Amino acid sequence: AQSVTQPDIHITVSEGASLELRCNYSYGATPYLFWYVQSPGQGLQLLLKYFSGDTLVQGIKGFEAEFKRSQSSFNLRKPSVHWSDAAEYFCAVVLLGGYNKLIFGAGTRLAVHP
């Protein structure tokens, strides 16, 4: 079955530390991959997306993600976390022709210590 796994439900980092959020997907073909962020009481905002080409993708707010086909992974990274990055992060996939039928992971809640 098609699925997206975010192994870490909750992560806490110190401000200024580096961050890596993990995402693995299970699909027969390479899907289109996304990372979204959700602040409390808000909708989702797209951080970055991967369709094809360069496997290292740059996004907004200093985030980047690397697609690794051999590991079926699309991990999100940030070299230096800011307190305002505290939020919930969702990895998502959609298949070609999926008409915005995103399949989301369970999410990783990020807390940032000052």
Add this chain to the structure above:
Amino acid sequence: KAGVTQTPRYLIKTRGQQVTLSCSPISGHRSVSWYQQTPGQGLQFLFEYFSETQRNKGNFPGRFSGRQFSNSRSEMNVSTLELGDSALYLCASSFTGEEEKLFFGSGTQLSVL
């Protein structure tokens, strides 16, 4: 330009009632998708509309329905509400709905008592 607008922001209903939620997409966007977000099930796709036609739907019972109007505004309806329908309902819009950037609204928080 204005973002995706969902109304109402909060809603309280009782079991057995029905509810209608509204979504106004970004101007020029013709694709509208709906998602349900709950602590237990996470984010789940409900359906997608483009030019008044439903093109895709998720695994929800027939009590969940939707429609899209000629101006791309969309509504979703839930009939015979159950306690488990309590959730944040998110609407998202895009130009064509084909693997492009989705813009999400802030959602409608539905509580079923």
